[in-house]
Amino acid sequence: xxxxxxxGSLKELAEGSSVADVAASIGxxxxxxxxxxxxxxxxxxxxxxVQDGATVEIITNKSTEALDILRHSTxxxxxxxxxxxxxxxxxxxxxxxEDGFYYDIEIGRSITPEDLQTIEAKMQExxxxxxxxxxxxxxxxxxxxxxEGQPLKLELIDEMPSETVISVYSLGDFLDLCKGPHIANTxxxxxxxxxxxxxxxxxxxxxxxxxxxxxxxxxxxxKDLEDYTMRIEEAEKRxxxxxGRELGxxxxxxxxxxGLPLYMPNGARVIRILQExxxxxxxxxxxxxxxxxxxxxxxxxxxSGHYYFYKDNMYFFQxxxxxxxxxSKVSEFxxxxxxxxxxxxxxxxxxxxxxxxxxxxxEFGTVYRHEMSGVVHGLLRARGFTQDDAHVFCRADQVxxxxxxxxxxxxxxxxxxxxxxxxxxxxxxTKSIGDxxxxxxxxxxxxLACEKHNLEYEINEGDGAFYGPKxxxxxxxxxxxxxxxxxxxxxxxxxxxxELTYRxxxxxxxxxxMLHRAIFGSIERFLGILxxxxxxxxxxxxxxxxxxVIPIADRHxxxxxxxxxxxxxxxxxxxxxxxNEPMRAKIAKAQQQKVPYMLVVGDKEAESKxxxxxxxxxxxxxxxxxxxxxxxxxxxxx
RNA sequence: GCUGAUGUGGCGCAAUGGUAGCGCAUCUGAUUUGUAAUCAGACGGUUGCAGGUUCAAGUCCUGUCAUCAGCUCCA
Numbered sequence: 001x002x003x004x005x006x007x008g009s010l011k012e013l014a015e016g017s018s019v020a021d022v023a024a025s026i027g028x029x030x031x032x033x034x035x036x037x038x039x040x041x042x043x044x045x046x047x048x049x050v051q052d053g054a055t056v057e058i059i060t061n062k063s064t065e066a067l068d069i070l071r072h073s074t075x076x077x078x079x080x081x082x083x084x085x086x087x088x089x090x091x092x093x094x095x096x097x098e099d100g101f102y103y104d105i106e107i108g109r110s111i112t113p114e115d116l117q118t119i120e121a122k123m124q125e126x127x128x129x130x131x132x133x134x135x136x137x138x139x140x141x142x143x144x145x146x147x148e149g150q151p152l153k154l155e156l157i158d159e160m161p162s163e164t165v166i167s168v169y170s171l172g173d174f175l176d177l178c179k180g181p182h183i184a185n186t187x188x189x190x191x192x193x194x195x196x197x198x199x200x201x202x203x204x205x206x207x208x209x210x211x212x213x214x215x216x217x218x219x220x221x222x223k224d225l226e227d228y229t230m231r232i233e234e235a236e237k238r239x240x241x242x243x244g245r246e247l248g249x250x251x252x253x254x255x256x257x258x259g260l261p262l263y264m265p266n267g268a269r270v271i272r273i274l275q276e277x278x279x280x281x282x283x284x285x286x287x288x289x290x291x292x293x294x295x296x297x298x299x300x301x302x303x304s305g306h307y308y309f310y311k312d313n314m315y316f317f318q319x320x321x322x323x324x325x326x327x328s329k330v331s332e333f334x335x336x337x338x339x340x341x342x343x344x345x346x347x348x349x350x351x352x353x354x355x356x357x358x359x360x361x362x363e364f365g366t367v368y369r370h371e372m373s374g375v376v377h378g379l380l381r382a383r384g385f386t387q388d389d390a391h392v393f394c395r396a397d398q399v400x401x402x403x404x405x406x407x408x409x410x411x412x413x414x415x416x417x418x419x420x421x422x423x424x425x426x427x428x429x430t431k432s433i434g435d436x437x438x439x440x441x442x443x444x445x446x447x448l449a450c451e452k453h454n455l456e457y458e459i460n461e462g463d464g465a466f467y468g469p470k471x472x473x474x475x476x477x478x479x480x481x482x483x484x485x486x487x488x489x490x491x492x493x494x495x496x497x498x499e500l501t502y503r504x505x506x507x508x509x510x511x512x513x514m515l516h517r518a519i520f521g522s523i524e525r526f527l528g529i530l531x532x533x534x535x536x537x538x539x540x541x542x543x544x545x546x547x548x549v550i551p552i553a554d555r556h557x558x559x560x561x562x563x564x565x566x567x568x569x570x571x572x573x574x575x576x577x578x579x580n581e582p583m584r585a586k587i588a589k590a591q592q593q594k595v596p597y598m599l600v601v602g603d604k605e606a607e608s609k610x611x612x613x614x615x616x617x618x619x620x621x622x623x624x625x626x627x628x629x630x631x632x633x634x635x636x637x638x
Numbered sequence: 639g640c641u642g643a644u645g646u647g648g649c650g651c652a653a654u655g656g657u658a659g660c661g662c663a664u665c666u667g668a669u670u671u672g673u674a675a676u677c678a679g680a681c682g683g684u685u686g687c688a689g690g691u692u693c694a695a696g697u698c699c700u701g702u703c704a705u706c707a708g709c710u711c712c713a
Binding site for chain 1: 639640641642643649669670671672673674675676686701704705706707708709710711712713
């Protein structure tokens with residue numbers, strides 16, 4: 001028989017040859033390096049036999065799929081080690097993930113850090129003995145008997161269609177249900193480390209039992225593992241919680257409450273600049289700014305439905321409005337967890353004409369959500385935060401253009417900060433309101449808008465809000481975590497429940513379409529991600545302190561203050577570092593504060609009305625006339 | 639909320655069950671400096687909180703609060 005290689009050449013082979021035979025026929029070196037194969041694009045085990053006319057590719061550790069195969073295989077090695085140390089262990093699943101792998105297990109108690117060491121040592125033994133992975137194909141019935149007494153595995157088998165061909169892999173005396181493929185033997189595992197252990201719900205369902213999850217990382221060389229460890233350490237240095245404190249951005253205090261950031265002067269400045277920058281852009285784009293209350297009578301939350309859907313996650317309180325103070329006339333209020341009701345009430349306050357649409361309200365709205373204690377995380381997930389929230393009321397035929405304009409705004413803002421992002425469209429969930437035709441139309445408009453905007457998207461089937469479909473924009477942070485920032489949502493709930501209408505051209509009444517959108521999402525979350533992204537070195541226009549004027553000796557303080565005043569007149573944020581310290585120490589301080597420019601001034605500069613400019617990344621960039629430098633600061637005004 | 643780990647001056651760290659130390663920062667004094675940290679002195683904590691074990695607890699135990707790493711969740 002004949003097969004095709006990726007380069008297009010043909011190869012003659014004996015009937016019943018396997019992928020491994022193909023590798024061997026190309027060369028002994030390749031046969032040794034082969035991890036798995038690809039038949040017509042599908043990743044398969046080396047033992048898989050090839051059919052006449054198929055295209056066969058050999059996967060080696062240079063291939064893009066190789067790390068996943070290695071990591072998944074290392075998860076099996078770990079499972080085998082656990083099986084020999086804890087014979088009664090039950091196994092869940094053990095996939096490859098970004099940078100590593102995990103395996104969910106149950107040994108009747110929690111895994112301790114010491115266990116991790118023991119398991120790792122056992123794994124080293126298995127790796128040293130170059131144990132082979134052996135693949136076997138069985139039917140459902142056989143699989144059931146092989147995994148007798150392993151309820152977690154049996155549950156997985158039970159969910160497979162009855163005609164499925166199941167592959168199992170054995171590694172020594174450890175047998176696992178697995179699609180494969182795997183490395184030929186454990187000798188390929190060159191560098192791995194067990195990194196952490198945590199609880200994880202079986203099948204990701206919080207109603208079900210919690211298993212022990214062990215995480216590890218695996219690489220093809222010790223060097224790669226070291227680089228990875230370095231990368232993690234570097235990422236920790238730029239953690240926004242550490243930098244947030246060091247740069248005077250924000251603090252937390254137990255006494256204030258969990259998840260409630262307090263902004264220090266630098267943080268307040270940055271947030272105000274971000275807001276003003278966006279505000280000006282939004283005016284250009286046809287938005288109107290509004291301001292709405294932080295608390296609403298509970299009746300509003302009842303009408304919107306939030307009272308019933310989110311009561312546990314909202315802050316409610318009662319006020320006695322009677323003169324007798326006998327709680328006879330108690331009113332209930334709720335802190336807003338989102339800004340929609342205010343904007344909806346504003347819309348409904350006037351009779352709206354089709355000519356008014358689209359009507360775009362925006363607000364920097366501070367909201368409070370009682371997030372569960374385990375999820376609060378610095379600025380990235382706080383209980384009080386400010387959304388750059390907007391609601392657009394429009395006609396059905398305007399939805400597309402509005403969403404395209406929003407995507408354009410996302411592009412502009414993320415591009416300004418150098419973020420790359422991905423888009424996901426979430427569709428109708430099983431429990432939802434609004435008729436199917438509307439859902440279909442709305443979802444199509446979102447897809448069309450992405451296409452019109454040349455934005456690739458993934459579909460999150462059934463993951464939309466109960467009130468409408470949405471586009472979520474996720475950006476990547478320094479440690480490689482993805483965070484949801486921008487969101488564009490269609491809402492069928494509010495217009496219905498608050499009976500919003502507009503007068504049509506033919507004097508009829510129609511219900512407007514309502515779009516929610518936030519670009520930063522939460523300003524604090526965005527700032528947190530931005531700090532990590534830039535290692536705290538905010539661009540000149542956004543830096544809380546733009547210029548540190550550094551007099552060399554006390555006698556230069558007067559000129560330093562003159563420089564400061566000149567630059568403040570140019571709109572700059574400037575401070576004179578006149579502490580009784582050597583210049584070098586002042587520079588060190590300014591560098592640590594990530595101040596974009598340090599201006600060293602001494603006799604020469606005072607004489608010539610100039611400044612010696614030091615840029616935080618470039619270092620000393622030479623002397624400039626003060627007026628010249630002032631222009632630079634002027635240009636950085638938003 | 640769940641699983642696990644951790645909690646020592648403002649920050650970063652130390653202290654075989656036996657008198658809580660160090661560096662940075664702060665304050666005072668000296669020094670007046672040319673591109674990443676001048677010198678000296680001083681101040682500052684009873685070890686998250688509440689119980690318990692012990693002759694003796696930062697150290698051991700219980701509870702609780704908070705933080706961290708995950709899981710679940712994120713209108």
